[in-house]
């Protein structure tokens with residue numbers, strides 16, 4: 001179904017790796033809604049992933065860039081404006097990566113060089129892309145910038161590790177830059193806090209299947225899918241949300257407002273046997 005919500009708009013989508021990526025779904029929906037877009041991801045991801053397939057499907061050129069590299073980001077905004085024929089109306093930041101999570105370093109045994117990388121890739125890249133865009137005046141008046149976040153920015157979740165700190169920083173950048181860019185150019189900056197979703201990045205989170213089951217039982221509307229997240233992004237890019245800025249918008253079926261649900265309680269009452277060690281003590285991880 002299309003409502004031409006993005007008719008005539010130009011966008012840049014960061015982070016489509018494969019057809020499970022949330023960014024992939026957003027790219028497809030944005031084009032369905034009438035936008036023209038460019039795609040960008042790391043040179044390695046472009047080589048190894050299937051971004052080219054998406055490019056063909058949505059008629060979008062791919063501009064390889066490491067989102068932690070300012071020169072690369074400048075190139076993305078210069079080229080995108082050339083290719084698309086004008087200033088950019090919307091940007092999606094759909095980027096996350098933690099070497100500590102990948103290497104299974106726990107939060108009380110973080111490698112600090114890896115932590116720097118987590119923060120740089122998953123949060124500072126958001127600041128960098130906004131600063132680059134603003135200095136180049138590459139975003140049109142009333143444009144919209146969205147990054148994807150997770151509720152671990154506000155509440156502690158087992159296994160989310162240093163990505164929780166990165167998401168807190170990401171959401172803070174949306175507020176701090178949202179003030180400045182809104183005041184000067186009417187540009188909106190928001191984060192969408194998405195349900196756990198089975199993607200390449202998502203599957204790196206410890207206990208992802210159980211986490212997804214838990215949040216699905218807790219949320220009155222159940223987990224939000226990647227397709228549903230894409231729909232929300234489209235609304236945020238559209239002219240229907242012109243006065244929404246500096247917000248962290250939960251897209252999680254109601255999970256973040258719940259304390260305990262009947263469905264989760266029922267599961268809990270089935271017992272904790274499987275979480276006990278040989279001495280009968282519950283292992284909390």
Ligand SMILES: NC(=O)c1ccc[n+]([C@@H]2O[C@H](COP(=O)([O-])OP(=O)(O)OC[C@H]3O[C@@H](n4cnc5c(N)ncnc54)[C@H](O)[C@@H]3O)[C@@H](O)[C@H]2O)c1
Pocket residue numbers: 014015016017018020021022023041042045065066067068093094095096097121148149150193194195196197198199200201202203
């Ligand atoms: N999957 C979930 O459960 C979930 C839940 C909430 C929020 N999110 C967020 O959604 C976003 C997209 O993740 P996804 O779940 O679609 O997984 P994904 O693995 O498909 O996407 C992550 C992307 O980040 C890109 N990336 C990594 N390092 C980069 C760099 N230096 N420069 C540019 N790009 C880089 C990867 O190549 C990949 O395309 C992330 O911010 C993630 O934290 C995911």
